[in-house]
Amino acid sequence: MIIDGKKEAEILRDEIKKEIISIKNKTNKVPGLSVILIGDLVPSQIYVRNKEKNSKEVGMNSNIIKYSKDVTEEEVLKKIKELNNDKNVSGILVQLPLPDQIGKEKIINSIDPSKDVDGFHPINVGNLASGYKAIVPCTPLGCLILIKKVEKNLSGKHAVIIGRSNLNGKPMAQLLLKENCTVTIVHTKTKNLKEECSKADILIAAAGKAKLVKKDWVKNGSIIIDVGINQEGDKIVGDVSFEEVKDKAKAVTPVPGGVGPMTIACLLKNTLECFKARLT
Ligand code: GUN
Numbered sequence: 001m002i003i004d005g006k007k008e009a010e011i012l013r014d015e016i017k018k019e020i021i022s023i024k025n026k027t028n029k030v031p032g033l034s035v036i037l038i039g040d041l042v043p044s045q046i047y048v049r050n051k052e053k054n055s056k057e058v059g060m061n062s063n064i065i066k067y068s069k070d071v072t073e074e075e076v077l078k079k080i081k082e083l084n085n086d087k088n089v090s091g092i093l094v095q096l097p098l099p100d101q102i103g104k105e106k107i108i109n110s111i112d113p114s115k116d117v118d119g120f121h122p123i124n125v126g127n128l129a130s131g132y133k134a135i136v137p138c139t140p141l142g143c144l145i146l147i148k149k150v151e152k153n154l155s156g157k158h159a160v161i162i163g164r165s166n167l168n169g170k171p172m173a174q175l176l177l178k179e180n181c182t183v184t185i186v187h188t189k190t191k192n193l194k195e196e197c198s199k200a201d202i203l204i205a206a207a208g209k210a211k212l213v214k215k216d217w218v219k220n221g222s223i224i225i226d227v228g229i230n231q232e233g234d235k236i237v238g239d240v241s242f243e244e245v246k247d248k249a250k251a252v253t254p255v256p257g258g259v260g261p262m263t264i265a266c267l268l269k270n271t272l273e274c275f276k277a278r279l280t
Contacts, residue, residue, distance in 0.1 A: 003254075005142075005254075005260065006257045006261045009142075010261075012269065016058045017058040023276070027279065029279070030275075031091070032060065032063065032089045033062050033090065033271045034063045034086075035063070035064045037064055037066050038066075038068075038069060038095070038102065040069060044097075048064055051264055054264045054268060060272075061088070071099075071102075073101060073102045076107060077110050080092065084112040089115065090272075090274045092112070093267070094118075109122065117135065118270075119135040119137040119138070121135075128174045135273070136175065137171045138264070139259065140172035140175055141266040142263045142265065143172060143204060143259055144175045145262060146253060154181050154202070156182070158182045158201045159181040159182065159200060159202040161185045163185075163207050163208070163227070165206065168204075168206045169185055169187075169206055172204055172206070197213065198216070201221075203222055205225070205238065206239065207239045209230070210228065210230035211230075211232075211237055211240065213226075213245065215245055217245075222250060223252075224245055226242070226252070226254075227259050228255060237255060238258070
């Protein structure tokens with residue numbers, strides 16, 4: 001089975017769109033997403049453009065604030081403070097990576113946790129780790145929704161996550177623990193990477209290495225979620241060698257058209273949740 005992330009994202013966006021219309025009819029208010037983009041990195045520009053396009057399509061207000069790569073940290077912090085206090089702004093996202101003079105930790109910590117649609121603020125990270133209500137980072141949230149389309153009950157499954165980033169690996173582990181999975185995180189310093197992966201009922205590949213996961217890395221009948229986005233010539237490929245694993249796995253996500261579209265749909269979902277939490 002090939003998991004159609006594009007279709008699942010469309011279903012989620014449709015639900016969000018309907019809910020926004022319904023709330024707008026009652027309150028005349030819609031969610032607002034503000035995105036800060038610093039510098040001129042092409043992938044970041046593409047991501048941000050997609051975020052804006054998608055948020056407008058579901059009926060949200062979207063606002064991109066662009067800065068040149070030499071903007072000061074002070075100026076960005078001032079803008080975030082302004083957005084924190086703006087009642088028309090439901091969600092704030094600062095596109096990563098940031099230029100060297102801007103401290104990532106300082107920036108993330110300055111965002112109002114109740115508007116932190118990325119789920120990167122320590123308050124949200126801590127709440128997620130404690131099993132409390134939290135805003136969950138978009139990529140792992142999208143991965144979990146896709147996994148649950150294949151298998152509803154994940155209790156007792158062995159999940160292996162390749163990669164330990166704050167954006168994906170660590171929150172993914174928390175989400176799967178909450179689903180009662182046995183979770184292993186493997187990374188660049190892990191010994192016997194292949195053997196560890198081959199034990200996985202659910203394998204999440206977020207290593208950032210093109211086609212790292214080969215046929216003999218995966219278990220028969222497993223669910224494989226490919227978070228990788230790597231340029232190979234003029235093609236985008238994932239961290240999984242798709243052609244090699246597709247007949248061995250029970251289900252696998254393609255790249256493109258797998259996790260990517262779900263990530264943006266989950267950003268819209270988080271923005272809607274932040275907006276609803278402020279409606280009184
Ligand atoms: N850069 C790459 N992925 C992300 C993401 O999920 N959020 C933000 N803010 N920046 C990113």
